[in-house]
Amino acid sequence: MSRIGKKPVQVPAGITATVDGQKVTAKGPKGELFFVANDEIKLELENNAVSVTPVNDSKDARSKWGMSRTMIENIFKGVKDGFERKLEINGVGYRASLQGKNLQLALGFSHDVVYQTPEGITIAVPKPTEIIVTGINKQQVGQVAAEIREYRGPEPYKGKGVKYAEERIVRKEGKKK
Structure with a gap:
């Protein structure tokens, strides 16, 4: 189980985030970035937080789970602070x-x-x-x-x-x- 992947990514104040299927887009004061997750990862935007979960329990899906969450966190930090x-x-x-x-x-x-x-x-x-x-x-x-x-x-x-x-x-x- 991914300890990093379990925790949802909070959308910081001043940033608008949208989830469209496998694509997460973040717009902020510094610019706009996006991340396209693998098909083995499911993304949901709820309560101003993006939650990342694996679609199945395969080793491949679990290995991409924590990395996907970290990439989303990095685009939020990048458009806010750089x-x-x-x-x-x-x-x-x-x-x-x-x-x-x-x-x-x-x-x-x-x-x-x-x-x-x-x-x-x-x-x-x-x-x-x-x-x-x-x-x-x-x-x-x-x-x-x-x-x-x-x-x-x-x-x-x-x-x-x-x-x-x-x-x-x-x-x-x-x-x-």
Whole structure:
């Protein structure tokens, strides 16, 4: 039994949610998102809450039950507050800047890396060593942050590279004489 799936998702104040068959649509101050559930999941909107239940007791239906509830909760949170991911840049000469909507990264390569910002995502650079990725879609925000980190991930000896703000790098000891 899914402990997460049992609990209905409350629709926050200021958000209008509609359930049309397998599709849940949420409209809020930040925008509009939708989630289409699998056919093995049943969705109902009652008492200003969306309840998620599996259609049958198969392993496949039960495995999609909790995930569907979490996805619905994420679209509600996204249209109300949005999501944010912070990245830090460590290393001598490593820095970030914005050129229009594009992110320009100096990461020790012979050239600057230019990252095209996708639609629906906002990138801010308050300091040359800090990048903030924001948007309403949690998956897309995480994907963009991962793509930026991938250009030069943190290395374990000096900690140079792009890392998540909350990430802790396990440092290794260098060679001994």
